[in-house]
Amino acid sequence: MLQGYGPIIVEGAWLTLTLALCSMALAILLGLTGAALRLSPLRWLANLGDAYATLIRGIPDLVLILLIFYGGQDLVNRIAPSLGYTAYIDINPFVAGVFTMGFIFGAYLSETFRGAFMAIAKGQAEAGAAYGMSGAQVFLRILVPQMIRFAIPGFTNNWLVLTKATALISVVGLQDMMFKAKNAADATREPFTFYLAVAGLYLLLTSVSLLLLRAVEKRYSAGVRTAEI
Amino acid sequence: MLDFHLILSSLPLYASGLLVTFELLLIALALGLLLAVPLALMRVSRSPLVNFPAWLYTYVIRGTPMLVQLFLLYYGLAQFDVIRDSFMWPYFSSATFCACLAFAINTSAYTSEILAGSLKATPPGEIEAARAMGMSRAQLYRRILLPSAMRRALPQYSNEVIMMLHTTSLASLVTLIDLTGAARTISSQYYMPFEAFITAGLFYLVLTVGLVRLFKYAELRWLAHLTPRKH
Numbered sequence: 001m002l003q004g005y006g007p008i009i010v011e012g013a014w015l016t017l018t019l020a021l022c023s024m025a026l027a028i029l030l031g032l033t034g035a036a037l038r039l040s041p042l043r044w045l046a047n048l049g050d051a052y053a054t055l056i057r058g059i060p061d062l063v064l065i066l067l068i069f070y071g072g073q074d075l076v077n078r079i080a081p082s083l084g085y086t087a088y089i090d091i092n093p094f095v096a097g098v099f100t101m102g103f104i105f106g107a108y109l110s111e112t113f114r115g116a117f118m119a120i121a122k123g124q125a126e127a128g129a130a131y132g133m134s135g136a137q138v139f140l141r142i143l144v145p146q147m148i149r150f151a152i153p154g155f156t157n158n159w160l161v162l163t164k165a166t167a168l169i170s171v172v173g174l175q176d177m178m179f180k181a182k183n184a185a186d187a188t189r190e191p192f193t194f195y196l197a198v199a200g201l202y203l204l205l206t207s208v209s210l211l212l213l214r215a216v217e218k219r220y221s222a223g224v225r226t227a228e229i
Numbered sequence: 230m231l232d233f234h235l236i237l238s239s240l241p242l243y244a245s246g247l248l249v250t251f252e253l254l255l256i257a258l259a260l261g262l263l264l265a266v267p268l269a270l271m272r273v274s275r276s277p278l279v280n281f282p283a284w285l286y287t288y289v290i291r292g293t294p295m296l297v298q299l300f301l302l303y304y305g306l307a308q309f310d311v312i313r314d315s316f317m318w319p320y321f322s323s324a325t326f327c328a329c330l331a332f333a334i335n336t337s338a339y340t341s342e343i344l345a346g347s348l349k350a351t352p353p354g355e356i357e358a359a360r361a362m363g364m365s366r367a368q369l370y371r372r373i374l375l376p377s378a379m380r381r382a383l384p385q386y387s388n389e390v391i392m393m394l395h396t397t398s399l400a401s402l403v404t405l406i407d408l409t410g411a412a413r414t415i416s417s418q419y420y421m422p423f424e425a426f427i428t429a430g431l432f433y434l435v436l437t438v439g440l441v442r443l444f445k446y447a448e449l450r451w452l453a454h455l456t457p458r459k460h
Contacts, residue, residue, distance in 0.1 A: 058437040059430040060395035062402075063409055067430060070416065071423035164294035171402060178296065185304065192305035199293045199301065206292040 002197060005184040009194070012177030013201050019094065019176060020163045023101030027162070030106025035113035049110065056107035061165050068100045069093070069172040093174040101169070105162050112154035117143060119150040149220040156213045160206050167202070177201060236424050239415045246411030247432060253397040253407060256329045258390060261336035268337060269344035270370070283341070290338035295396055298335060303327040303403045328400045336393050343389060347382040348374060380451045387444035391437055398433075408432050 002009070037049030056064065073091050080089055120143060128138035170179035181198040185191035271283035290298070306312050306321050320326045351374055359373045401410035412429035416422040449456075 055434065058434040060398040060409065060433055062395075062398045063412070063426055063430050063433060066409070066413070066416075066422070067426035071426050074420075074422045160292075167294040167296045168399075170296075178294075182300075190308050192301060192308040195297055195301045195305050199297045202294055202297060203289060203292040 002184070002193070003188055003190075005180070005188070005194065009177055009180050009184065009197060009201070012175060012180035013205075015094075015174070016163075016166050016176040016178075017205065019097050019101070019166050019169065019174070020159075022098045023105065023166070024159060024162060026098060026102025027105035027109050027158075030102060031109025031113050034106055034110025035117060038110060038114050039117060053107045053110050056104055057111075061104055062168050062171070064104055065100050065168055065172060068103070069096050072096070093169070093172055096172070097166070097169040097174050101162060101166060104165075105158060108158050108161070109155070112151050112158055113147065115154065116147040116150035120146050145220075149217070149224070152213065152217045152220060156210070156217075159209060159213070163205055163209065164202065232421065233424055233428075235419050235421060236415070236428050239411075242406075242411045242415060243408065243428065243432065246406055246408040246429075249400070249405060249407040249410070250394070250397050250436075253325075253328060253332060253400055253405075254390075254394055257332035257336055257393060257397070260329065260333035261340055261393075264333065264337035265340035265344055266375070268341035269348060272341060272345035273348045287338040287342050290335060291342070295331070295335050295399055296402070299328065299331040299399055299403060302331045324400070324403045324405050328397075328403055328405060332393065332396060332400075335396065336389060339389050339392075340386065343382050343385045344378060347378040347385075350381065351377060381455070383444065383448050383452060387441065387447075390444070391440055394436060394440065395433065 034049050034052055037045050038053065040046050040049070059067075069091070073089070073096075076089050076091070080086075124142050124146065125138050128142040133141065166176060167178040170176050170182065173179070177198050181194040185194040188194070268283050268286065271279050272287070274280045302321070303324060312318060312321060355373055355377060356369065359369045364372065397407060398409040400407045401413055404410075406414060408429050412425045416425035419425075
């Protein structure tokens with residue numbers, strides 16, 4: 001039915017998954033940094049974090065992708081000659097994709113993490129300090145493990161949006177499954193078949209993610225009392 | 230190093246793109262909301278026969294990328310002779326029609342889940358009071374449940390509207406010249422991608438901030454009964 005294009009699309013699906021995972025790793029790093037900035041008692045640091053979150057969340061992903069990929073490449077090549085570097089610099093679409101998606105979803109995650117940190121009872125950090133823990137110890141031993149539980153619903157949402165948004169990177173030439181499907185559709189003149197196949201693969205990806213993250217949520221909610229209504 | 234002169238002279242193109250973006254957004258939201266209300270009512274039904282189709286619809290739509298849905302409609306349907314030969318072809322061969330339809334379908338799935346959540350969170354007292362007044366089921370929904378749920382859904386719906394504004398940028402990938410399309414045209418015409426896209430980004434940023442303000446105002450107007458007491 002896929003006229004021999006099946007393996008090629010699966011190869012693309014693998015790239016989609018790799019891109020999503022790498023972007024998420026970067027996004028978590030940026031999200032934690034962003035959340036720490038926004039919760040900082042120093043005014044200018046908090047403002048910096050807010051500006052990052054507001055700017056990125058106010059602009060469509062596609063525009064940011066085009067801006068960072070084409071605009072970034074253009075800018076790099078405009079600046080490079082003044083630094084004595086004359087060869088044309090071609091940015092690798094995968095690296096650009098990871099940086100773009102990581103940068104965008106870092107902003108969304110900073111909001112998720114900020115809310116999760118704020119949901120932890122104040123007494124927890126105070127108790128840690130009373131035990132003589134340093135600031136870093138309180139953060140890593142007390143706050144982060146509890147933050148994870150509060151952050152999982154938001155994180156699940158962010159992850160699902162991210163996996164779906166990776167499809168946009170195909171626009172700038174990354175050969176993910178969307179890109180492969182477009183090629184196959186053009187070659188066979190059967191676009192519906194291939195886009196439907198890719199839709200099925202995305203649905204599989206999001207469904208498996210949902211199941212996995214639900215298990216993680218259960219793991220991190222161990223010992224939390226709930227009441228049935 | 231940055232050159233915004235050409236951008237200034239291309240402002241008319243951005244302005245016409247802005248109109249297309251508005252048009253897409255308004256049509257998608259209106260159609261989407263129209264579809265979302267019955268879907269939400271199905272989603273709160275206790276009968277699995279009614280609930281399941283609506284659940285499946287929202288699950289599939291929310292589990293696949295908007296880009297794939299748009300391409301399926303615009304490029305995909307052309308594969309079938311049945312559609313090419315039908316009276317519907319003039320519509321399905323139009324990028325504007327397909328984009329509006331795809332966006333409306335997409336937002337209807339998200340909006341119906343928001344509405345269903347809000348309906349389920351109706352305070353039991355409201356329903357009991359309506360029953361005690363002798364209202365029929367239809368009256369209960371029309372007078373009590375829907376107005377109350379729609380108000381309480383406002384904060385979440387404002388996020389959906391902003392997501393939808395951002396989603397309309399995908400229209401530029403099916404040949405439409407919306408705000409993003411205008412930026413792409415200018416970018417390739419003058420080869421100034423940075424200036425072209427940053428300008429489009431600024432437009433979207435202003436629109437987003439405007440929408441946030443608008444919804445804050447709407448919440449003040451329609452959710453006044455739920456705001457915490459000032460003193």
